[in-house]
Amino acid sequence: MKRLPLLCILLLVTPVYAGTIDPETAKKIEALGVRWWKARPMNRFAEWDPQVREALLKEARRLGQMPEGSLRRVRDLFWKGRKHWSGLKRVKRGSKLVLDTPYGEAWAYVSSAGKNKGLILGLHGGGEGAGSASKGSWRGKGCMSINPQAVVLDGDAWNTVHGEKFCLSLIEIAKALHEVNPDKVYVMGFSMGGTGSWFMAGRHPDLLAGAAPCAGVLMALPKSQVQTPEEVQALQHGIVPNVRNLPMDYFAGMVDRNCRPGTYLYVWEELEQLRRDDPGGYQKIRFRAVEGLAHSFAPGEPHALTKRLLQHARDSFPHKIVWETALNPFPLPKERDKTGRFIKRWFYWVHHADPQDTMTLVAIRDGNTFEIDLMGGELKDLSILLNPSMIDVQKEVVVRADGAEVYRGKPTPDYATVLETLDARLDRTLTFDRRVRLGE
Numbered sequence: 001m002k003r004l005p006l007l008c009i010l011l012l013v014t015p016v017y018a019g020t021i022d023p024e025t026a027k028k029i030e031a032l033g034v035r036w037w038k039a040r041p042m043n044r045f046a047e048w049d050p051q052v053r054e055a056l057l058k059e060a061r062r063l064g065q066m067p068e069g070s071l072r073r074v075r076d077l078f079w080k081g082r083k084h085w086s087g088l089k090r091v092k093r094g095s096k097l098v099l100d101t102p103y104g105e106a107w108a109y110v111s112s113a114g115k116n117k118g119l120i121l122g123l124h125g126g127g128e129g130a131g132s133a134s135k136g137s138w139r140g141k142g143c144m145s146i147n148p149q150a151v152v153l154d155g156d157a158w159n160t161v162h163g164e165k166f167c168l169s170l171i172e173i174a175k176a177l178h179e180v181n182p183d184k185v186y187v188m189g190f191s192m193g194g195t196g197s198w199f200m201a202g203r204h205p206d207l208l209a210g211a212a213p214c215a216g217v218l219m220a221l222p223k224s225q226v227q228t229p230e231e232v233q234a235l236q237h238g239i240v241p242n243v244r245n246l247p248m249d250y251f252a253g254m255v256d257r258n259c260r261p262g263t264y265l266y267v268w269e270e271l272e273q274l275r276r277d278d279p280g281g282y283q284k285i286r287f288r289a290v291e292g293l294a295h296s297f298a299p300g301e302p303h304a305l306t307k308r309l310l311q312h313a314r315d316s317f318p319h320k321i322v323w324e325t326a327l328n329p330f331p332l333p334k335e336r337d338k339t340g341r342f343i344k345r346w347f348y349w350v351h352h353a354d355p356q357d358t359m360t361l362v363a364i365r366d367g368n369t370f371e372i373d374l375m376g377g378e379l380k381d382l383s384i385l386l387n388p389s390m391i392d393v394q395k396e397v398v399v400r401a402d403g404a405e406v407y408r409g410k411p412t413p414d415y416a417t418v419l420e421t422l423d424a425r426l427d428r429t430l431t432f433d434r435r436v437r438l439g440e
Contacts, residue, residue: 043100121146158193182429190216191215202239253290
């Protein structure tokens with residue numbers, strides 16, 4: 001048998017684009033990353049100084065041309081600076097993680113920390129003036145668990161402006177401090193925690209591999225505590241359509257008087273209609289209406305559903321995404337609140353600089369071709385985020401909106417896009433090296 005020369009073998013096993021970064025540029029990237037982390041807000045309760053952020057992005061642009069195939073190397077050089085992040089300065093105190101917030105100290109139990117593990121964010125139940133975190137109440141094999149205490153014990157505390165920002169902060173800290181696998185992040189809860197888990201699933205499915213929103217409710221009109229689906233006039237927008245690609249596993253008790261099953265029954269009918277209208281979507285959602293069950297776990301739960309859910313990894317670059325926005329989802333801020341609602345601008349592989357309430361985006365990618373249907377927002381504010389795992393970088397990218405071609409070309413990788421998208425979610429998977437700005 002003929003033996004291939006060593007050079008040929010190396011060419012066969014080496015990626016087509018094995019971009020290299022020279023040592024001097026690598027030092028500049030790493031130094032910029034340190035400055036970026038030092039300037040980054042300590043958690044989601046704080047905002048970037050826009051001038052500081054823009055100055056850092058300008059510095060990234062001045063680094064010159066980014067070699068094709070160097071995304072992972074550049075991302076890792078930026079990532080090295082995370083130990084300088086002020087958000088990590090006061091997060092450990094025994095088995096607790098502690099954050100400084102405008103509401104004072106917020107904390108969570110942390111267990112089974114370990115690099116490249118999954119993460120279970122377990123949300124406790126309760127209500128107005130009631131509810132407490134329990135160490136290890138939500139856990140699963142191969143995952144660390146974070147079980148936070150609500151910042152303020154409002155009704156539906158996890159859906160509030162402070163509850164959402166606390167959950168987002170905890171996920172980011174787990175990714176930066178413990179380097180959890182960003183493709184194995186799950187949110188789970190019971191009662192008020194189930195309500196919060198549905199909220200997080202609908203608002204942030206791009207961050208999650210699965211959700212278990214057990215025995216909760218969805219925000220609805222005329223009220224959320226209803227026994228039958230017929231009593232629901234409307235659901236909170238900006239939640240249900242967004243879970244197209246997200247695995248979910250949960251239940252409701254049919255004689256539950258604490259979290260009545262009406263909204264869950266209503267949303268299940270809505271999900272079934274979405275499945276009929278959108279073949280291939282909403283397929284990984286499992287819901288059970290349990291006869292005779294009051295406000296308690298169904299037999300065998302939560303162990304069985306947790307085991308099933310942990311078999312799923314995130315679909316990080318789905319071929320079709322559906323994004324409906326809600327700028328001010330319920331519950332609305334109270335007068336005593338010291339923060340506003342988190343504005344979501346990044347969703348899987350798209351970014352919208354100025355999302356409007358009820359804006360709806362349907363985006364489909366097929367190889368290098370992208371089809372966009374945007375209603376309620378400006379196309380000029382939309383960007384398509386790309387990396388070599390999504391496209392053939394040797395070919396043109398084509399974007400069509402409402403059937404009309406709005407872009408054709410070969411977007412090139414740049415350092416600023418890597419840094420900006422890494423910062424957006426502290427997600428080493430959802431990091432991109434090029435973008436198509438449809439407003440240009």
